[in-house]
Amino acid sequence: MHTSVFKNEVMEALNISKGKVFIDATFGQGGHSEEIKSLGGIVLGIEIDPDQVKKYNGNITIINGSFADLEKIAKENITLPIDGVLFDFGLSMVQLKEGNRGFSYRSQDDPLDMRMSNRGQTVAEYLHSTDGESLLEDIMKYSEDVYSQKIVDNILRFRSSNKFEKVSDLLKVLDEAMPYSDLRDRQKTYARVFQALRMVINNELGAITKGLTGAIKIVKSGGRIVIITFHSIEDRLVKKFARDHKAQINYIRNSVSSSRKLFKFERSATLRVFTKL
Ligand SMILES: C[S@@+](CC[C@H](N)C(=O)[O-])C[C@H]1O[C@@H](n2cnc3c(N)ncnc32)[C@H](O)[C@@H]1O
Missing domain, CATH: 1.10.150.170 (Putative methyltransferase TM0872, insert domain)
Structure with missing residues (x-):
């Protein structure tokens, strides 16, 4: 089972209220999506890994695809603009432990595959x-x-x-x-x-740039783009993206790493929150 990172902080950052519409661009096992739904939000999930999609047995709609195609997927499936997009990059713990695709160096007998899709x-x-x-x-x-x-x-x-x-x-x-x-x-x-x-x-950096560009286009003014990164290369890309688009999005500082003791699995993660101008 995957434990969602910064769950409460993400919910607060998305500024959820009843009837607001969100895309969870990295659905995984649906931990964040289910929480958005329980707070009254409406969610569409996107998940690149067909095995993750098959394992989910709740009732949130998931599109099996890449967030690189976020804008297209959104246009085809929901009414735009929406209230927010969540990106929780990387892999879920289940993919790392049971993926059988060589994602982890600990799984010595796995095939050297590593394709998410x-x-x-x-x-x-x-x-x-x-x-x-x-x-x-x-x-x-x-x-x-x-x-x-x-x-x-x-x-x-x-x-x-x-x-x-x-x-x-x-x-x-x-x-x-x-x-x-x-x-x-x-x-x-x-x-x-x-x-x-x-x-x-998986051309991860290319997908991130396309996904973030798409998010700016589909989120309404005042809506949120919430991003969790797990390593410095991803985080540098997000920061550069924000600098390049400072006329369209505004960074909201959050104090998640200093406001509470983090779980071990959260220690290498960074939460960045943007408002569409
Ligand atoms: C850290 S997990 C997300 C966990 C999720 N937030 C939860 O609470 O269960 C990241 C997920 O993003 C998916 N993913 C990675 N790259 C993707 C892409 N380009 N498009 C869509 N999903 C992607 C992975 O397959 C993985 O399931």
């Missing part, structure tokens, strides 16, 4: 088909790991005589690139590289 290229295919220069650019840019060059050298060496299939294949390559003997140090690089590959395979 089950469409497009898998990580295994990407590791075999991408030239060394592009691999280095992607891994350096999205993992920001100091051993990126060695990691790419090892990927190229491994693939010249082996096939990437499972999570354990990638872990072997990463282990050989790092000087650390301590497992905790190695895990930091595992986490960074797995996150980088997931971002590339």
Whole structure:
């Protein structure tokens, strides 16, 4: 079961009241959506992962698609403009633990897939088909790991005589690139590289930019765009987006990280709230 991040703060930020209409652009297991509904809001969910959609057995309408198509999905399914959009980026705990798609370095026997939508290229295919220069650019840019060059050298060496299939294949390559003997140090690089590959395979930053652009177009003046990010690359993108659109949205400061003790799963998350001008 996924536990929704900043649940109360998100509800407050969305400024919910009876009959207001919202899109939950990252439906997941519906934790935030159900809460919006229980407070009287009307919700349309968007979720890219068909397995997540299948698992949901409540009565909120979910569109199986990407928030990159937010504007189109909204136009086709609800009356515009609406009162707010929620983005809770990343993966749910269920996808990480039971996804069976290699999202977590802990699932050593999982296939190296990492596609959220089950469409497009898998990580295994990407590791075999991408030239060394592009691999280095992607891994350096999205993992920001100091051993990126060695990691790419090892990927190229491994693939010249082996096939990437499972999570354990990638872990072997990463282990050989790092000087650390301590497992905790190695895990930091595992986490960074797995996150980088997931971002590339799912074009996450491109989808975020398109989704946020769409949100500005469909939210009414005074409506809210509420965003939860989980790492600095996402957060930098959101901040840049806000700077570039400061004529259309206004940042509302919130003090969630200082106003209460955070749950462990919330500690790496940042909540950003914008009002449409
Ligand atoms: C952190 S979870 C959301 C959890 C949800 N707020 C809840 O309370 O259950 C993020 C979800 O966003 C979905 N997701 C990621 N990228 C997406 C995209 N481009 N379009 C739609 N959904 C996406 C993931 O599949 C995942 O289910």
